[in-house]
Amino acid sequence: MAEEVxxxxxxxxxxxxxxxxxxxxxxxxxxxxxxxxxxxxxxLLKYNPVHKKVPVLLHNGKPIAESLVLLEYIDETWEGxxxxxxxxxxxxxxxxxxxxxxxxxxxxxxxxLFGEESEQEKAMEEALQNLKMLEKELKDxxxxxxxxxxxxxxxEESIGLVDIAANFIAYWVGxxxxxxxxxxLNRERFPVLYKWIDELLSCSVIRENLPPRDKMLAYFISRxxxxxxxx
Amino acid sequence: MAKTDxxxxxxxxxxxxxxxxxxxxxxxxxxxxxxxDFGSKSPLLLQSNPVYKKMPVLxxxxxxxxxxxxxxQYIDEVWASGPSLLPSDPYDQALARFxxxxxxxxxxxxxxxxxxxxxxEAEAELMVQVFEGLALLEDAFDKCGQGKAFFGGDKVGYVxxxxxxxxxxxxxxxxxxxxxxxxEAKTPKLVGWAERFCSHDAVKEVxxxxxxxxEFAKMLRARFKAPAS
Numbered sequence: 001m002a003e004e005v006x007x008x009x010x011x012x013x014x015x016x017x018x019x020x021x022x023x024x025x026x027x028x029x030x031x032x033x034x035x036x037x038x039x040x041x042x043x044l045l046k047y048n049p050v051h052k053k054v055p056v057l058l059h060n061g062k063p064i065a066e067s068l069v070l071l072e073y074i075d076e077t078w079e080g081x082x083x084x085x086x087x088x089x090x091x092x093x094x095x096x097x098x099x100x101x102x103x104x105x106x107x108x109x110x111x112x113l114f115g116e117e118s119e120q121e122k123a124m125e126e127a128l129q130n131l132k133m134l135e136k137e138l139k140d141x142x143x144x145x146x147x148x149x150x151x152x153x154x155x156e157e158s159i160g161l162v163d164i165a166a167n168f169i170a171y172w173v174g175x176x177x178x179x180x181x182x183x184x185l186n187r188e189r190f191p192v193l194y195k196w197i198d199e200l201l202s203c204s205v206i207r208e209n210l211p212p213r214d215k216m217l218a219y220f221i222s223r224x225x226x227x228x229x230x231x
Numbered sequence: 232m233a234k235t236d237x238x239x240x241x242x243x244x245x246x247x248x249x250x251x252x253x254x255x256x257x258x259x260x261x262x263x264x265x266x267x268d269f270g271s272k273s274p275l276l277l278q279s280n281p282v283y284k285k286m287p288v289l290x291x292x293x294x295x296x297x298x299x300x301x302x303x304q305y306i307d308e309v310w311a312s313g314p315s316l317l318p319s320d321p322y323d324q325a326l327a328r329f330x331x332x333x334x335x336x337x338x339x340x341x342x343x344x345x346x347x348x349x350x351x352e353a354e355a356e357l358m359v360q361v362f363e364g365l366a367l368l369e370d371a372f373d374k375c376g377q378g379k380a381f382f383g384g385d386k387v388g389y390v391x392x393x394x395x396x397x398x399x400x401x402x403x404x405x406x407x408x409x410x411x412x413x414x415e416a417k418t419p420k421l422v423g424w425a426e427r428f429c430s431h432d433a434v435k436e437v438x439x440x441x442x443x444x445x446e447f448a449k450m451l452r453a454r455f456k457a458p459a460s
């Protein structure tokens with residue numbers, strides 16, 4: 001039976017890009033469908049009625065949502081270049097840090113950059129603390145790693161679940177900082193994290209699956225202007 | 232394997248702490264339960280979970296694993312010879328992960344909000360969210376379990392553990408608010424499932440009694456309301 005893989009995504013969404021990276025690392029052929037935000041496409045509402053969000057993967061007609069769930073699904077379904085290591089303890093660590101990124105890092109960063117002014121200082125402190133913890137976890141590794149082959153020789157040399165999950169930090173934060181005129185992440189404060197960003201962005205499978213910088217910057221600048229105009 | 236090779240750091244009232252205990256019971260793995268004092272955090276806890284400083288923590292062969300659902304997955308993978316907690320089919324597995332994430336990220340905050348309320352206005356909205364969630368989960372029950380006894384099918388699985396661990400909190404919310412949340416008229420499948428889950432051998436010895444939980448919740452409420460001294 002010919003396999004059918006469709007991905008509903010958004011060009012600017014880090015969550016959507018995570019799934020694309022994972023699929024590309026595995027060499028899975030898929031059809032990409034850009035979600036029409038204005039009309040919240042009927043298909044999206046059908047396939048993800050609970051959250052009504054992208055990314056949604058349709059595999060042979062069966063829908064799956066939530067990017068971290070999808071990263072695990074992709075690992076389980078297609079062989080080769082896994083994003084999780086085989087050892088249960090290391091898998092638990094990778095899952096822990098991916099969850100930490102989504103539950104703590106991203107919300108704090110978002111609030112620090114876009115939140116109400118009264119919340120920004122506290123969010124900034126939290127974001128800095130979280131990034132420090134993440135940096136500590138990196139130690140002297142080039143990547144968070146744990147992957148089986150995508151972009152390297154396996155183990156810590158290969159892109160793993162945490163590297164993919166941290167794509168927002170590697171790429172989007174820098175762009176948003178420029179749009180907003182703030183600085184949380186910089187090379188002086190986070191030398192180890194920056195080395196990781198350089199390493200990650202040097203991997204072609206990552207680089208080729210990021211939204212164009214100028215387009216992304218323009219988007220965030222217009223968001224900032226819209227927010228100012230509404231005040 | 233010696234009993235001391237496996238330790239669970241936790242406290243009896245915590246829903247999250249129930250999860251690894253149920254999982255270990257299902258796998259027939261003996262463990263040492265290190266009871267934390269709910270008011271303070273032991274040095275072992277702080278050392279084992281420096282990022283969140285929260286329970287549960289599983290300590291296996293001196294290595295700590297944190298976050299309850301991550302611990303459950305770890306238990307499933309390490310003790311692979313025991314009954315599996317996650318489905319083997321990748322799609323069913325993804326479905327299980329999806330619903331467990333929904334339960335923790337979306338549904339649980341509403342339940343906690345009405346069990347340990349912050350203010351009357353928010354409560355009405357939260358109550359609606361809890362009922363909406365239960366309706367979704369009633370629907371998910373058959374999707375996951377294919378009409379069998381549990382979300383995991385014939386046996387207790389990942390989603391059963393994720394949702395079932397909150398049954399105590401749900402009962403507290405019912406008592407405190409004088410409302411029936413698990414209602415046979417609205418979610419009959421969940422009502423039947425809840426009874427089966429709570430009477431399961433792996434669950435009944437660790438699930439705290441509702442009365443004790445209510446007392447504990449009242450104590451917590453009083454503590455929050457008391458003026459800072």
